[in-house]
Amino acid sequence: MTIHARQDTGVAPLPELSTVVSSISRDSPRPLIWAYLAVSGAVFVLMMLLGVLMRMAQGGSIVLPPEWFYRVMTLHGVGMVGISGLAGASIMWHFASRHLDLSPKILATNLVLFLAGVLLLFGPVLISGYAAGWTFLYPLPRLSGGVWSQTAAAVHLTGLLLVGVGFLLLHLDVARAIFAKYGSLGRALGWPQLFGRSTEEPPPAAVVASTMVLIVNVLGLVSGAGILVMSIVNLLVPNFEIDALLAKNMIFFFGHVFINATIYMSVIAVYEILPVYAKRPWKVSRVFLAAWTASTVMVVIVYPHHLLMDLAMPAWTRVLGQVVSYASGLPVLLVTAFGGLTLMYRSGVRWDTAASLLFLSLFGWSAGVIPAVIDGTLAMNRVLHNTQWVPGHFHFYLLLGLVSMVFGFMYFSIRQARDGTDNLWDRCAFWGFTIGALGVVLTFLAAGRVGVPRRFAVHLPEWATYSTVGAWFGVVVALAASIFVARFVARLRAPA
Amino acid sequence: MLPPIAWYLTLTGVIALGSIFWIVAAGASHKAPPVSVQTARIRRLCTWALGLLAFPITLASLSYAPLVTEAAIPAGTESVEVVGHQWFWELSQTQVPAGELIEFKVTSADVNHGFAIYDPESRLIAQTQAMPGYTNSLQVRFEEPGTYKILCLEYCGLVHHGMSSTIEVIHSQHAAN
Structure with a gap:
């Protein structure tokens, strides 16, 4: 084991890092988790390259015809959302399985359904020109203007359904294990400790987070499955029409919840791994429990902030969207970011790539809240909605937040299982990733400031600089991520 | 007018937050006792400060919100x-x-x-x-x-x-x- 920490002097003794790590090592990820991570790493890099391709095309550095631009955009969106879910699920499953009797068969089934779903998702895009975006906003899958067929759309949406079913099974298995051990979801969220006078030890962070995720994601996935089935029926029987506003609500509820759940699953890596480096526990306090219960409610009810420009929505839903957007930033900032800062503050940590990535992820998640909350303000949304401000804020907490969490988990896990030290490549990759990701995010936000629309295949000449500069930062991010993945695979192939 | 405000608010917040993370990261390799008492106090202060700030900001921003219903549009x-x-x-x-x-x-x-x-x-x-x-x-x-x-x-x-x-x-x- 090559993780180092400075020795304490004159402070209450804490377990040696090597002891802590070796106890965790007994729970070294099973091969299936390696498979999840390898697939995730490879798809992340591939999707980043697609992102670079789009930015280069917008900047005029390469020629990408609109029909291909929108295909690439659809692949990038659906690929990134799906793979974030898969990577997050691997982190959640790995840590939750220390406390819960989870089924490896269900974990394997989810991966198989995911890969089968990907074939159905990608096939129609690459072969038949399907390009309705990952949001499949009704009735665009059916009304393509003659660009793709109903069959292509139906196959693509079936692929999405298949991926969703896999995740639903995974969460239902987590629910089964939680009921078996804790008896209720409330107990697994620590409600007896939060609302009652229970002096029992609260559930571990991984269980609390897994419970929150299963509650919100089951609701989200059911909503998503519902609108997918309705859309598929609409493709096969055009007379079966759907209310466009209902469809939009169901799609954005599903999309919002699912993408948020990917972060809430991945952040478990921060709660579990950073304490090992700090040699301090991440305490599951009442504040922690309150924050996760509040987040459970807020993630579900905040989704109307995606519909602030749907003026046909009742005004109260749009006010709710803004107010809850403000409130939902607080648990992130006051519990997770603040907790991480105080955990690491003068902890004697010796930074390596895993610790650095996980600490960076806390910054990415919490700093990304700022432009997100601004966009969630009704008056601001009127001039920022669907401009590049939107990819600016979500890349902030997904690229710098979630992706950092996943790569941090990969680095930590592989070093537990295979001996090895970080080298110059790792350090360069970390700084390349950090600087590149900040560049990607800031160029999006700067473009959003001047009203550059998102999802445009062709940009005006005056917008080209933002895209070109963003593309080169994207190249740096993709290179750094390639190094992360290459180092992971190389260590995975080395003898244990 | 609003997009520049959004931009500078974001830059200020990100730089402030980034500075805090940078300072903590730079000093983290030194060892000191955990700061649980101060932590609780600082977090309480931050919660109150953010809570107190959020209330007037929400009210003020909602007064500029495009919430006019069709019925409220003047005749003519x-x-x-x-x-x-x-x-x-x-x-x-x-x-x-x-x-x-x-x-x-x-x-x-x-x-x-x-x-x-x-x-x-x-x-x-x-x-x-x-x-x-x-x-x-x-x-x-x-x-x-x-x-x-x-x-x-x-x-x-x-x-x-x-x-x-x-x-x-x-x-x-x-x-x-």
Whole structure:
């Protein structure tokens, strides 16, 4: 084991890092988790390259015809959302399985359904020109203007359904294990400790987070499955029409919840791994429990902030969207970011790539809240909605937040299982990733400031600089991520 | 005016937060006892500060929110019917007076579109969604005459980026004539 920490002097003794790590090592990820991570790493890099391709095309550095631009955009969106879910699920499953009797068969089934779903998702895009975006906003899958067929759309949406079913099974298995051990979801969220006078030890962070995720994601996935089935029926029987506003609500509820759940699953890596480096526990306090219960409610009810420009929505839903957007930033900032800062503050940590990535992820998640909350303000949304401000804020907490969490988990896990030290490549990759990701995010936000629309295949000449500069930062991010993945695979192939 | 405010608020917040993370990271390799008592106090202070700030900010921002219902629009307000199609805009009129409240009644004949108005300096000034089966009422008061551009801000298929139109905003007197 090559993780180092400075020795304490004159402070209450804490377990040696090597002891802590070796106890965790007994729970070294099973091969299936390696498979999840390898697939995730490879798809992340591939999707980043697609992102670079789009930015280069917008900047005029390469020629990408609109029909291909929108295909690439659809692949990038659906690929990134799906793979974030898969990577997050691997982190959640790995840590939750220390406390819960989870089924490896269900974990394997989810991966198989995911890969089968990907074939159905990608096939129609690459072969038949399907390009309705990952949001499949009704009735665009059916009304393509003659660009793709109903069959292509139906196959693509079936692929999405298949991926969703896999995740639903995974969460239902987590629910089964939680009921078996804790008896209720409330107990697994620590409600007896939060609302009652229970002096029992609260559930571990991984269980609390897994419970929150299963509650919100089951609701989200059911909503998503519902609108997918309705859309598929609409493709096969055009007379079966759907209310466009209902469809939009169901799609954005599903999309919002699912993408948020990917972060809430991945952040478990921060709660579990950073304490090992700090040699301090991440305490599951009442504040922690309150924050996760509040987040459970807020993630579900905040989704109307995606519909602030749907003026046909009742005004109260749009006010709710803004107010809850403000409130939902607080648990992130006051519990997770603040907790991480105080955990690491003068902890004697010796930074390596895993610790650095996980600490960076806390910054990415919490700093990304700022432009997100601004966009969630009704008056601001009127001039920022669907401009590049939107990819600016979500890349902030997904690229710098979630992706950092996943790569941090990969680095930590592989070093537990295979001996090895970080080298110059790792350090360069970390700084390349950090600087590149900040560049990607800031160029999006700067473009959003001047009203550059998102999802445009062709940009005006005056917008080209933002895209070109963003593309080169994207190249740096993709290179750094390639190094992360290459180092992971190389260590995975080395003898244990 | 609003996008620059959003930009500078974001930059300030990100730099402030980044500085805190940087300072903690830089000093983290030194060892000191855990700071649980101070931590609780600082977190309580932050919670109160953010809570107290959030209340007036929410109230103030909501007073600027585009929440006017159709029923609250003054009688006699000039209205423009807008229909989004793949991939063009159909407007009942393309000339409106400056300085007066204009109501855009926006809908779609096919898929979702985003009706967005850019001023002559290419600044986005207002938008709403154009949805099949619904009419969204967007109120705009154009301060300056000129040619305003309309773009689609909701992805609607192959020629989404090319779905544009213009509105001429003219002096009120011209409109009266």
